[in-house]
Amino acid sequence: MKSFAHVFTQKFFYIGLAVVLLVGTIMVFANMGSTVSPTPTDLPVALVVEDEGQFGQMMAEKIQGVETPLKWTLLDSEQAALDALDREEYYAAVVLPQALSGQLATLQTPAPKQAEVKVYINQGKSLTAANLANGVIEKMFTGVNAQLREQTLAAVKQRGNMLSTELAAVLAAPVKLTSTPLHPVGSHSANGNAPAVLTQLVWFCSMIGAVLMFLAASKNAEGKSRFAVLLGQMLAGIFVIVVGVLTVLGLATGILGLELSDFWQVALFLMFAGYCFFLLQTTLLSWIGLGGMPILVLMFFFGAPVLSLPKEMLPVISQDWLYSWLPLRFSVDGLRDILYFGNGDNLADPMWTLGWIGAAGVVLILASSIKNGLANKRADLVSSK
CATH class of the missing domain: 3.40.1710.10 (abc type-2 transporter like domain)
Known part of the structure; x- marks a missing residue:
């Protein structure tokens, strides 16, 4: 009987229950909070x-x-x-x-x-x-x-x-x-949701790339210039995004039959948006470490349902607290113009917004080297006393 009850006496049993409760609650709100009862308004x-x-x-x-x-x-x-x-x-x-x-x-x-x-x-x-x-x-x-x-x-x-x-x-x-x-969406466009689907895929690819490049830059970095390592990390991100975007578009068009009016225009925009995502994600990782990973994952899960519906069909709380600032939205807006409008009238604003996000990311990533340097000096002073 004691053997049977052994699992229930361990703290990991209760930790597991708490984690399942927390993750289940978050995922319910992330996947259904904005879409369980979409009501069009105005x-x-x-x-x-x-x-x-x-x-x-x-x-x-x-x-x-x-x-x-x-x-x-x-x-x-x-x-x-x-x-x-x-x-x-x-x-x-x-x-x-x-x-x-x-x-x-x-x-x-x-x-x-x-x-x-x-x-x-x-x-x-x-x-x-x-x-x-x-x-x-x-x-x-x-x-x-x-x-x-x-x-x-x-x-x-x-x-x-x-x-x-x-x-x-x-x-x-x-x-x-x-x-x-x-501006018809065509029959092979994920029912008009191709901009949202492609953006989500590129965000996920850039997120995985940002984490792996962060780990690569952190490994055996003792004695190396932190500033130079960060520059190399950002340069490596370009290759990661190019490979990720070409893989996503290649499979989507070559195997799944997604129709694009201009493959390379879509690819270049997604590379630009994906690299801005990479810089944003690397900023969080540079300042918070791997503790920033849950934030990136939550942005993905909360953002996916929001991007699948027009803004006017979302609850007010989702419009104000998610849709209004979600970085993925600006990529969706730009892709929508490229895929279905093609006149560029609606492309400037999302590109400028993404560009500013990326530029701010570069500044903050490089600034993290100063923060880390000061932290190391304080640690050396403490250890020398």
Whole structure:
């Protein structure tokens, strides 16, 4: 009986329970805290009202007055909406054309015509959010069509007329939505999540590389210039990132079939982002040691779910405390522009942010040599007393 109970009397049993409890709690919040109940709120959508007639104004008011997950912004023209979609400002745009009122007025004539409303779906910004916005817009116009149908049938009945075949056909959908996808993500793009997936893989590769280069630089470093060792460590990181990025992209495109419009443009950006990650990770390791490793791992696990959803579908706490500062986000933003937009309008900001992260990392890594030098001098003074 004592042999059976031996395990339960050891402190490692209770330490194991505590570790499992702690790790389980962290992993639940990391993997499910931001995604267990994603609720879209204030998805930005543009609205252009070119029709100055009665129907256009009434329809615009009705669209904006309905409570939906969409946040409407009025723009002056269709071209302004298209430009804003190119800048990733909106998930969709609805254009009420100039001829809308005239087309709807024909419902009361012997020659009825179906009206047309244009909808632009910005898939590249987020396929999930764009499809959601499109679904909400379609549902809203289903209600608009039902209302127009009832009003027209009531007018026909009041006049005592028969419902013509032409009018019956048009009343099936008095307003036709013409949807146009912009910046399509393609069929081989991890369902539009390729920027997030590639960023996570490169972060993980750079993290492993940073730890191994830190250990390599620390081994047998006695008597060597700490400053020179750190320079060599940062130089070695370039080779690690180049190999890591080419491996990830090579396997993703060559074996898994990921489609890239420009392999080398994506590769160069990921090398730049990956090296900035490497410098950030090496900074933590240089100042904290291997104690910084849990921080890097937690950033990876907490960041992955956040990056898989559009910001507007995340809980407020995830938006403010994770998404707003997460370094991986800036790589995702840059990759999204390269993969789905290709005009460079949205590339400058994430590159500058990543660049500043990397530059700060270089300064802090080199500054750690001064810190270590002072620590060694204090240790020598203590030992000499």
